[in-house]
Amino acid sequence: MAHGTVVNGRTAVVTGAASGIGRALAQRLAANGCPVALCDWDQEGLEETAAAISGPVLTRRLDVSDRHGQMAFAAEVKEWAPAPIGLVANNAGVTVSQTAADAAVEDDEWVLNINFWGVVHGTRAFLPILLAQGDGAIVNVSSVFGLIGFPTQSAYCASKFAVRGYTESLRHELRDTRVRAITVHPGGIKTNIVKNARFHVDDQGNRDHGAMADEFARIARTSPASAAKTIHTGVEKGKDRILIGPDAAVISLLSRAAPVRYFDVMERAMGLVRR
Template identity: 30%
Template sequence: MARMLRLDVRGRTTVITGAASGMGAEVARELDRRGARLALLDRNAEGLAALAVSLTGSGHTTHVIDLTDDDAVSALAGAIEASHPHVQALITCAGSSMLGDIDQLTMAEMRWLMDVNLWGTVNMTKALLPALRREPAAHITHLVSIYGLAAPAGRIPYAMSKYAVRGFTEALRHELEGSEVSVGAIYPAGVKTGIILHGRYAASIDPAVAQRAAQAQAAMYHTEPADAARRIVEATLARRARTMVGREARLVDVLARLTPNGYWRFMRRPLRDAIDTTTPIG
């Protein structure tokens, strides 16, 4: 099998979703340092503006968008192509979390997270695919999660959405095999971005209990966002199909392979406080 052409960021554009904060912002800073042109997407207009001011490169554009709005995403793809004639990479960082067990969550809450994490990813990928196909080499990077490798209790909608993104990524990679566009998945674990602290929780949960669970989860995170961003950017430029970020991701990947029906026995105790959304405070 021939080795794939490595991407060169000079003079070409990477589109980043979820760019206003968290991993999206860190990936944008890393690519900016390498001289890439960027199309930065998010719902948060203020966050996008602040990020744009902090970047040192030129030719960047910002786009306020709801990725679950099909018509808006289709129109945005055309606007990006008009401003960026050479779109060679898409990195999907947009996403949210949701705390709560099956008895606490409503169907509307679970559907909302699936819309954001899965359909937002699918929507932007499909819309930009024609532009990516016009390049001599292009790559799509989807941020999945450690919970796309192993599904914990207390995270049903999040795990559902991330397993679905994983399935979409792998199926799309197989569909595009042999084309100019390669596809890869990133499985981060324990990145200190604050996503869990700013994520949503079931409306039926006491906010203090939800905050306690979120803080317990955040305390388990060890990887610095800048380090994770370097891994994500390098995986994109090298057009890798599968990349683990963080020691925990590598461990869980091996554990889920070795004992697909028993990995929860090993994960239950470390995650005990992070999945407890029922025990009252005090």
């Protein structure tokens, strides 16, 4: 039987905290009494997040794909933490839009190193601390693109499927402990991930990055604050998989109902949306 994790009042760790879901989650947890340890490569954005938090906060500029940097950050958090760690959210993520046939290897490696290895390094760095204290939650952010494949998102989908598989395997390893491994699958969230993406071509064959970012902004319906609330309450309620947004629920259902033909359905729906 699933059990929840006590989050409020305990230390929380959030990667990718300079913007988007990471910033909203950090602010929400801090507002609920959590000392927060935050990292991101974007120093300016990270400082803006910290400035909006009134409680205890630790910030570090960190490339999550740096294994040694993650281990050093975990050691620092362990020494600093005013309370036991309740939650570690491996949230940092990036994407590239390009076809698999014409993909730049450097772009694929950039996405996989941050989205997948960043999650692995963060898990390995903090899991021993949670096991030693006897409880806590590792919260790894996948995507709806960890449930389905999508044209021009092969590297991103690969990374998010990998996060899902890694975290679900870890969940089974932890079944006899009170440490939990949770996957999060956001749908379209109003963040800058598409605006900040490396871009070559979109799924329609267009080469206008701005147009792709504008379309995503129109389609994405869920706010980062709403996403943060869903994650927070989901962890507390003992959920092992957290879907964010009505589009995530639909895509999850569609991927099971039509595991091979789901994109045909999606393509027709997207055509209606674009019109």
